[in-house]
Amino acid sequence: METTLKTIKQPLTDLEIANRAELRPIVDIAEKAGIPEEAVEQYGRYKAKIDVKKLPKTTKNGKVVLVTAISPTPAGEGKSTVTVGLADALSQLGNQTMVALREPSLGPVMGMKGGAAGGGYSQVVPMEEINLHFTGDLHAITTANNALSALIDNHIHRGNSLNIDPRRITWKRVLDMNDRALRHITVGLGGPANGVPREDGFDITVASEIMAILCLAKDIDDLRTRLSNIVIGYTYDKEPVYVKDLDVQGALTLLLKDALKPNIVQTIGGTPAMIHGGPFANIAHGCNSLMATLTAKKLSDIVVTEAGFGSDLGAEKFMNIKSRQGGFQPDAVVIVATVRALKMHGGVPKDKLKAENVQAIVAGLPNMKKHIETIREFGIEPVIALNRFTADTENELNAVMGWCHDNGVKAAITEVWEHGGTGGLELGKAVMQQLDQHVDFQFLYDVEDAFEDKVRKIVQKVYGGQDIHFTDQALKQLVDIKRNGWDVLPVCMAKTQYSFSDDPKLLGRPEGFTITVRELIPKLGAGFIVCLTGDIMTMPGLPKVPAAMNMDVDHEGNAVGLM
Known part of the structure; x- marks a missing residue:
């Protein structure tokens, strides 16, 4: 008896999709963005740096759409994918659009994620080069x-005169x-x-x-x-002791003079994309470079950008640090939510997330509600992007969309991973409607506030916690910070991304908790004070099975396994 074997068609990986994309020469993408040839410094055929000094003078001042998220699962919720897909959708809707993203770090690329350039048909390309060494920044x-x-x-070795x-x-x-x-x-x-x-x-x-x-x-x-x-x-x-005491700031600037120039690439949909700078949001301020964002504002009608992790981390710092120092504000905010993350916040373990569970979604919705409330603290009404995954059921999606409808929250289901910008058209329309609304933007705190009050406002208004506690070490450091007059700087909280609290296991919407600040690190050059909380590490470790174990190159030198 003969057995007929049926070949099951497997979906293409992100890398396979990226490799099959038809890329336009970067000079053409730059021309589309209004960048003259003399300002383009090519790094190969499909990526370049922009010499901003050679850009034409313009009065254009594009609107900024910030993409953030609810508290994520360890695998991420596709925030960068939605950011790219939204930019492509806005382009399809007739807007001159640019996307501004952070550069991937080899830490998570080789560690847990395996790639950080979007996904599916909503990617920035050349994906392989962007995820590896890019332009060397x-x-x-x-x-x-x-x-x-x-x-x-x-x-110190030469006598330590300082x-x-x-x-x-x-x-x-x-x-x-x-x-x-x-x-x-x-x-x-x-x-x-x-x-x-x-x-x-x-x-x-x-x-x-x-x-x-x-x-x-x-x-x-x-x-x-x-x-x-x-x-x-x-x-x-x-x-x-400052760098200027060592008198080496000139040498450091020399090493960074080319890295300071923003990078331009393209999305699979052909939208110009600036990818520049890459601080994490759980240990730093989590936003792409100010130069890239401001340059994109001068070149386009709408700039779609993202900040790391959830609104409690990246978005808060985008508002209170980047917007404050850059002299601009976001005109609209998109919060990415997923069924699987809501189920996890509703008590479902990671290995059970694919099974339908509407009850768990309802239990997890308070997490999304808190992120909505956080964005409203800044005077902005957010739009929910419900990023659809293949395991999501209609009942689960309807539960989220129904809650949004009942609570007067704009929301759209996005399928940009599968369909690119076309899968984000409803989201794009909702964002365009929001861009027409007046925004009464306000910072969460004034820099002149007492340092403890600034931290307390973040904990209470953004995290929903009750109070703060400074360890003895942090209190000693605070004395020195105040003595040196540094307490007037903004606050950069270093905190777990998985919870509003400093305990990564405390999911959902916890209340009544206290955030412990264990160490304060002055960053005078950056212009903020870092507050280390919980067990947050500024040097992460690799997971048990790093993504690197699935990576290789084929006989022609092409990347394999770069998800």
Whole structure:
């Protein structure tokens, strides 16, 4: 008896879809965006940097659409995919649109996610190059950061005329990779010829203050000034030591002069895309570069951009840090939600998320409601993008959309992974309607507020918590911060992305909790104070089965397994 084997057609992977996309030369994409040829510095055929000094003078001031999300699952909810798909949809609806995204870090690419350029038919391309070394920006930041470390150690080795206390050096080395073994190290071992022994450590590159500075600098002069204001440690008399005391800000600026220029690529749908800078939102401020966003505003009618993780992290910092320093505001906000994330917040474990469970969705909706309330705190009425996954059922989708309808919240189901911009047309129409509404934008706090009050306002108004607690170490650091006059800076909270609280296991919408601030890190160059909470790490570790284990190249040198 013969057996007939039926071939089951498997869906294409993100990499396969990206490789089959028909890309236009980047000079054509730049021309579409109104960028003259003399401002385009090509890095191959399909990517380039933009020399903003050579752009034509324009009075255009495009509107900004910020894409954020509810509290995500570990696998992510497709926020970047929705951002790209929305930009393509807005383009299809007749708007001159650009998308502005962060650059992927090799840490999560090789770790858990496997790729960070969108997904399906809503990707930025060339996806493979963007996810790997791109135009070398993150390598330049890593080099500048570690050059500063080398210059600090050399200064101490050569006599230490600045009286730097090696025990109080706060500047760490960085690497663009998840490597827990480097969190705490000792340098300078091996005798006098190898320097002065001291404790040190590595952060991931995206947590470097130089990354934050690159993303907030408005031009080359601002970059140099910010670099000079970096605090690298303290003297034996506990006085701060700055980069300008070492007089190396010029060398650092030289290393970053090309990295400062925004990068331009394209979406699969042909929309111009600026991808520049990449700080994480759980350990940094989580937004692409200010230069890219402001440049896109001058070139387009609508700029679609995203901030990392949920509204409690990336969106809050976009408003209170990036918008404040950039002198602009978002004109509309999209909150990405998924059925699977709502089910998880409703008590369903990760391995049961594919089974239909409307009751769990209803139990998880308070999480989405809190994110809506958070955006409203800034004076903006958000739009919900319900990002559809293949396992979602009609009953589950209807439960979410019905809640939005009953509560007067604009919402649209998006299928941009499968259909590109066409799958985001309803979302695009809802966003366009929202862009026509008046926005009474307001910051959550004034920088002149007491530092403790600024942190408390974030915890109470954004997280829904009850209060804050500073450890003894943080209180000692706060005394020094106030003595130096740094307490007037904005706050950058470093917190888990999975919960409103500082406990990643406390899902849904917890209430009555206290956030513990265990350490305060002044970032004078970036212009904010980082508050470390919970067990958040500035150097992540790899998961049990890293995404890297599925990666390879074929015999022609093409990437394999880059999801």
